Amino acid sequence: MKYVDEFRDGEKARVLISEIEALISSMALPPDRPLYLMEVCGGHTHSIFRYGLEGMLPKQIELVHGPGCPVCVLPMGRVDDCVAIAESPNVIFTTFGDAMRVPGSKKSLLQAKADGADVRMVYSPMDALALAQRNPEREIVFFGLGFETTMPSTALTILQAESEGIRNFSVFCNHITIVPTIKAILDSPGLQLDGFLGPGHVSMVIGTAPYEFIANFYRKPMVVAGFEPLDILQSIWMLLKQIREGRAEVENQYARIVPDEGNNAALHAVSHVYELREFFEWRGLGSIDHSGVRLREAYAHFDAERKFAIPNVRIADPKSCQCGEVLKGAIKPWQCKVFGTSCTPETPLGALMVSSEGACAAYYQYGGQKHQAEVV
Amino acid sequence: MCLGIPGRIIRIDDETRKLATVDISGVKRQVNIACIVSDDHPVKACVGDWVLVHVGFAMSRIDEEEAAQTLKILTELGEAQAEIEAMKRSAAQAGG
Numbered sequence: 293m294k295y296v297d298e299f300r301d302g303e304k305a306r307v308l309i310s311e312i313e314a315l316i317s318s319m320a321l322p323p324d325r326p327l328y329l330m331e332v333c334g335g336h337t338h339s340i341f342r343y344g345l346e347g348m349l350p351k352q353i354e355l356v357h358g359p360g361c362p363v364c365v366l367p368m369g370r371v372d373d374c375v376a377i378a379e380s381p382n383v384i385f386t387t388f389g390d391a392m393r394v395p396g397s398k399k400s401l402l403q404a405k406a407d408g409a410d411v412r413m414v415y416s417p418m419d420a421l422a423l424a425q426r427n428p429e430r431e432i433v434f435f436g437l438g439f440e441t442t443m444p445s446t447a448l449t450i451l452q453a454e455s456e457g458i459r460n461f462s463v464f465c466n467h468i469t470i471v472p473t474i475k476a477i478l479d480s481p482g483l484q485l486d487g488f489l490g491p492g493h494v495s496m497v498i499g500t501a502p503y504e505f506i507a508n509f510y511r512k513p514m515v516v517a518g519f520e521p522l523d524i525l526q527s528i529w530m531l532l533k534q535i536r537e538g539r540a541e542v543e544n545q546y547a548r549i550v551p552d553e554g555n556n557a558a559l560h561a562v563s564h565v566y567e568l569r570e571f572f573e574w575r576g577l578g579s580i581d582h583s584g585v586r587l588r589e590a591y592a593h594f595d596a597e598r599k600f601a602i603p604n605v606r607i608a609d610p611k612s613c614q615c616g617e618v619l620k621g622a623i624k625p626w627q628c629k630v631f632g633t634s635c636t637p638e639t640p641l642g643a644l645m646v647s648s649e650g651a652c653a654a655y656y657q658y659g660g661q662k663h664q665a666e667v668v
Numbered sequence: 669m670c671l672g673i674p675g676r677i678i679r680i681d682d683e684t685r686k687l688a689t690v691d692i693s694g695v696k697r698q699v700n701i702a703c704i705v706s707d708d709h710p711v712k713a714c715v716g717d718w719v720l721v722h723v724g725f726a727m728s729r730i731d732e733e734e735a736a737q738t739l740k741i742l743t744e745l746g747e748a749q750a751e752i753e754a755m756k757r758s759a760a761q762a763g764g
Contacts, residue, residue, distance in 0.1 A: 441727070496728045549730060549731070555727065
């Protein structure tokens with residue numbers, strides 16, 4: 293596939309790894325203090341496990357798997373709200389497939405569907421809008437989910453619905469925003485991080501300028517990274533070079549997709565349709581100020597939160613789950629008490645086990661068992 | 669949802685609504701191209717563009733020059749390393 297295969301070249305990967313090894317050995321790191329590099333984005337977590345990149349890197353590099361999987365950080369209370377909307381009379385509830393199995397306090401959307409609710413998987417919010425046009429007598433609700441990557445698509449769909457006068461369509465908006473979340477991580481006490489792999493596709497929308505505070509204020513390097521194996525290895529190499537040279541800058545490895553200024557049309561749609569919430573609740577991380585968006589008053593008629601009575605109750609995560617510690621990088625997935633025993637991809641307890649972009653599911657699928665065996 | 673997939677715009681379907689057909693590894697699908705259209709790059713100019721598609725929306729035009737530049741850095745790294753290897757080998761031979 294064009295622009296994919298070129299970035300999977302094994303020979304180039306070997307070269308990068310030996311460059312990384314050379315940089316590491318030139319740094320003379322203390323033996324008990326590896327470099328902690330966080331990949332913020334769940335898409336990176338997925339690629340790192342899919343291609344076994346962690347195992348190729350020198351052991352002085354610890355990858356910390358960050359919170360950038362929108363499905364994984366969805367709190368149980370919001371899933372309950374989805375189920376309540378889906379079970380309302382006359383509703384067709386549409387969602388990306390990833391969200392179907394996220395556990396609520398009583399059931400997931402998949403279980404609600406089995407119980408008779410009309411829940412349908414869609415690939416795009418445009419497909420949900422088309423469903424609304426085909427079924428004028430039904431209420432179509434789209435589950436808006438994701439960081440800035442998918443935020444513009446929902447915004448543009450709402451603008452389309454507005455211009456076509458479609459009134460039986462609404463969005464249950466759970467879009468979240470990455471910058472306050474990175475700041476919350478940087479402010480959490482006792483955190484050891486030496487650098488960030490920046491989220492490639494969020495950056496394609498917001499550009500690289502919003503990260504400058506990470507370099508300027510927190511003095512941490514960040515490299516906005518693509519998702520193919522060579523992209524990730526090259527970005528790690530760029531991070532190490534910054535650390536080696538005592539620099540803290542925002543660099544862009546993924547310039548073929550990410551313009552430094554971001555995407556103007558997408559940002560325009562986003563700011564037109566949404567406004568920041570005062571705070572948003574994250575699974576495992578708690579409440580983070582200004583980390584979510586909702587529909588502006590002008591688009592209230594497309595807002596499922598106003599159209600339907602939702603429970604809107606905060607539900608604590610199951611006590612046995614340690615998703616929060618995993619998300620902050622304090623423990624590895626396989627160090628959680630329920631990993632691979634009562635929490636598996638088939639019957640997830642915590643959301644990190646649900647999506648293929650979640651750190652636990654990735655560990656479980658691509659080698660978590662090995663780590664678990666080492667622990668036992 | 670977050671990874672996206674590259675495809676090539678083969679036809680404009682609706683200029684006002686900014687809808688186009690994109691060929692994604694042989695699968696054809698209608699995609700909204702509003703985010704890659706600008707005054708400098710109007711809808712009609714988009715045919716033939718390589719784009720990254722996320723949930724039915726073309727979110728970025730793939731910059732061929734930048735892609736080539738990134739690959740060039742990687743190739744040069746490899747060449748430099750091969751040269752260093754050659755130097756080491758020749759030094760070892762000279763020494764032996």
